[in-house]
Amino acid sequence: MNEFELIARLTRSLPTNESVVVGPGDDCAVIECGNVSRQLLFKTDAVVEGIHFNTDTPPEQIGHKALARCLSDIAAMAGTPTAALVTIALPKNFDSKVVERIYAGMNVLAQRHGVAIVGGETTTNPERLLISISLLGSVPRGKAVLRSGAKVGDVIFVTGELGGSLAGKHLDFEPRLAEAIWLAETFPVHAMMDVSDGLAGDLRHILNASGVGAELLKSAVPISRAAKVNAKRGDAAKPAFVAALTDGEDFELLFTVSSKDAVPLLDAWKKQFLNIKLSCIGRIVSGEGIRLRDQTGIRPLQAHGYVHFS
């Protein structure tokens, strides 16, 4: 049983109540709180030493990344973050100065996005540092953008560039909060999520939740400079396009809109966000799974996102 199968099994029988609007399976849970105009967003995310960062990662960047990942999930619902709780599990003989620097990195990011840090706790995890962030946000009533709203004929967009995030971006990316709110206020966005596990895997989450398929245009997928540089490192390196599909930790917005909105959206985006790329990478089709189109034709993308190109 892999992680996704286990989660699917666990979430089948979870207790629920009347406050739950959206439960497990989207970027955030959506919860009623008795506010007539807004609903709550609720999200948790953890980073672990040796997996999401290393012993030599500057503590400020660890703090930044821990909070930014959660903020990116609020962005994925077109929400506004409100308040965070921070749990830090510290290894033995941990230097308190390092904890202060982790908080310094979080605080700067929190302040920039108007997020309060309202508490948390420290506990012990003898072998490695682990930080778990819990985040509350809100969204206009009924306006949370879910993964399940993609429709046949929609156009698929992605912000920024993909792949090679481990070269640095994964530690200092800026969550796309303002962009997501602008998008949802300006156009009817049908489905949205943030790209954290790689475009190929994450697009499948939208497709499965929406009961549709997708056709990606290979030449349209925006490949990061880091992915291209990595690809030139030798024969064993991942091709840049494969990196863009599978590297993960991009924390860009992946979303679909009606095809009639595609050109107006691109025009309006360029005026609004001069320095952030927006790419139309394909369209939603009937059926399931992802097909990839290039000069040579169309072929299905492998199930787990990895593609074997000659």
Next chain:
Amino acid sequence: MNEFELIARLTRSLPTNESVVVGPGDDCAVIECGNVSRQLLFKTDAVVEGIHFNTDTPPEQIGHKALARCLSDIAAMAGTPTAALVTIALPKNFDSKVVERIYAGMNVLAQRHGVAIVGGETTTNPERLLISISLLGSVPRGKAVLRSGAKVGDVIFVTGELGGSLAGKHLDFEPRLAEAIWLAETFPVHAMMDVSDGLAGDLRHILNASGVGAELLKSAVPISRAAKVNAKRGDAAKPAFVAALTDGEDFELLFTVSSKDAVPLLDAWKKQFLNIKLSCIGRIVSGEGIRLRDQTGIRPLQAHGYVHFS
């Protein structure tokens, strides 16, 4: 720098915003959500293998304890829990059946208290299991019972019995949610918290937050059977009264009310909760710190809760 000093230092400069009613330092944060009659409670808590449970602890009890600790913090504010997110960091080669049993333990408790489990995540923590729970709740507007409301002349109460929790209670205790709500609805409770670090240490949190001192009546402190059994194990064992003051993990309610409410409260409690002890253990006095009264007189309790009795 110890844990409390570090937290004090970190929380001095945390970002805040207008939604924050109560920030770090109480059992839960209190947050505005635009509901005219209620406010949100927000709490996170983690349990770690080898610290809060062992490798041979039944997984159902691990799940129970992880959620129950958070629920106890909601109780400490006289709140109602709403929705939880569960982060499980799994060691290598972890059996998915164990994860299912952890969830089974959580689900039963969540269901009993009407709590929805709305998602979470699994991640990797190679050496040991760690579970972090994030919990949302709510409380009538302005009615969260804080640690800071104790007044000189108040009577101090504690539910249940204290000490020796590690003999078993820490794994299967029932959070005092119904009791706390009944208390706050029936009497003006001035200050409340749950006893998680031991009566001596936790009472000090109320005293410091309220700017007052306390006089405890030694003979009135309810000592658990487990603490008494432990004390008989030999000369090296902790005396039962010291265990009741310092063992921790009791998860009982510690609260103060006006002295005029003390007798009516005891009477009403006995009718409402037949099987749960309620003890009047002392009173709030001016000054600071805890003094202990027994047949021989009054003496100050040591700073960190541990008392050297002959």
